[in-house]
Amino acid sequence: MEISPDTIKDVERLQRYERIVQKLVKTESFSKPDIWACGESKGLIGKIINLLLNEGSIVEQGKGIFQWMPSAMVAYKKEWITSLRPTHQLKRLRKEERPREKLLTYGSSKLTTSELLAIFLRSGIPGKSAIVIANDLLTQFGGVKGIFEADKAKLMDIEGVGAAKVAQIKAVQALAEEYLKESMKSVSKVRNSKEVFDYLYLTMRDLKIEIFKVIFLDSANQTIDDENLFEGTLNASSVYPREIVKSAVNKNAASLIFVHNHPSGDPTPSGSDRAITEDLVYACNLVQITVLDHIIIGDNVYFSFADEGLLEEYNRNYLSIKERRGRPNE
Numbered sequence: 001m002e003i004s005p006d007t008i009k010d011v012e013r014l015q016r017y018e019r020i021v022q023k024l025v026k027t028e029s030f031s032k033p034d035i036w037a038c039g040e041s042k043g044l045i046g047k048i049i050n051l052l053l054n055e056g057s058i059v060e061q062g063k064g065i066f067q068w069m070p071s072a073m074v075a076y077k078k079e080w081i082t083s084l085r086p087t088h089q090l091k092r093l094r095k096e097e098r099p100r101e102k103l104l105t106y107g108s109s110k111l112t113t114s115e116l117l118a119i120f121l122r123s124g125i126p127g128k129s130a131i132v133i134a135n136d137l138l139t140q141f142g143g144v145k146g147i148f149e150a151d152k153a154k155l156m157d158i159e160g161v162g163a164a165k166v167a168q169i170k171a172v173q174a175l176a177e178e179y180l181k182e183s184m185k186s187v188s189k190v191r192n193s194k195e196v197f198d199y200l201y202l203t204m205r206d207l208k209i210e211i212f213k214v215i216f217l218d219s220a221n222q223t224i225d226d227e228n229l230f231e232g233t234l235n236a237s238s239v240y241p242r243e244i245v246k247s248a249v250n251k252n253a254a255s256l257i258f259v260h261n262h263p264s265g266d267p268t269p270s271g272s273d274r275a276i277t278e279d280l281v282y283a284c285n286l287v288q289i290t291v292l293d294h295i296i297i298g299d300n301v302y303f304s305f306a307d308e309g310l311l312e313e314y315n316r317n318y319l320s321i322k323e324r325r326g327r328p329n330e
Contacts, residue, residue: 002054002055003017003021003048003076005018015114015131016040016044016112017044018132018135019039019040019114019139020038020040020045021048021076021080022135022139023035023037024049024076025068025076025077025080029065030066032045035049037142037143038138038139038142049066056069056072057072057073099111099115099118099119099131100119103116113134114138115131115134117134117144117147118133118134120168120169120172121134121165124160125159125160128159132160136159136160137158137161141154148169148173148202152166177202191221193293193304193306193307196215196257196295197295200213200259201297204259204261204297205261205297205298207261208263209233210232210233210260210261210263211230212231212239212260213227213228213259214226214227214229214244214247214248214257214258215257215258216247216251216256217257218252218253218255224252225251229243229244241280241283242283244256244284245286245289248289249287256290256292257291257292257293257295258280258294258295259294259297260273260294260296260297261296261297261298262296262298265298266298266299267297267302268303274310277294277310277311278314278317281311281314282314285318291311292311293305293306293311294306294311
């Protein structure tokens with residue numbers, strides 16, 4: 001067995017190998033994209049797969065499909081999953097190698113994702129350190145995003161994760177969301193749709209119903225406030241331009257950004273989305289308030305009405321209608 005934890009002395013490197021190998025031994029056959037879900041680099045994953053091929057532990061069954069040799073799979077499971085690895089017990093690490101001490105000494109950039117997660121988990125169980133549990137979580141759920149999206153029952157399926165650790169994970173998620181909310185309100189100037197998406201994605205991506213948010217800005221495009229004004233399936237009868245204009249006037253807003261989510265994960269605007277946006281552009285034009293954008297948030301993707309040129313089109317339509325109304329004899 002060429003890939004053994006006993007031959008890897010660097011703790012950080014050992015953690016990376018562990019996440020990959022644990023993902024590899026989950027099924028008898030696999031492809032490279034299957035293993036990419038563990039979150040490690042494609043280069044390192046490819047290197048490990050090539051090592052396994054060269055030593056005969058796996059064989060390539062078809063193009064890009066690999067099959068474990070039964071005896072090798074058993075050996076790797078024993079070595080990387082069931083065997084106790086003293087090098088991963090935090091108390092056995094040199095003080096400067098422990099995640100908390102590394103964070104305080106060198107900063108977060110020097111820590112792996114599993115080390116950062118281990119700090120929040122705080123402790124392990126007999127035979128499994130907090131780092132091992134963190135690796136298990138990251139491997140099972142494909143990264144931090146998957147961990148945050150998982151419900152309590154699925155998280156507790158991981159050995160060593162009980163109700164207290166689930167509470168710690170959910171608390172970290174809530175703090176991250178609160179940080180992003182405050183960051184959005186404190187940003188000096190809204191510059192583009194990507195910036196808005198980055199601030200709001202974490203708080204809106206997993207909502208089970210549609211939420212329609214309005215961001216109110218002053219004449220310098222600085223955020224005044226934001227509000228969730230409507231919820232549920234959005235259509236012309238559920239979003240009231242009058243209420244939005246009333247709030248904007250009360251807040252002395254010069255411009256607005258609309259944001260809503262699509263629980264399906266596909267941010268493509270529906271016919272209702274387009275109609276609502278055009279109605280809002282017309283209503284805001286009547287009181288000289290500018291609509292800067294309408295952003296639809298999906299699963300790690302978004303759609304911007306401004307970026308796609310639709311707001312410009314709606315403003316042109318409004319001016320055309322206004323001009324025609326000013327010439328009643330035509």
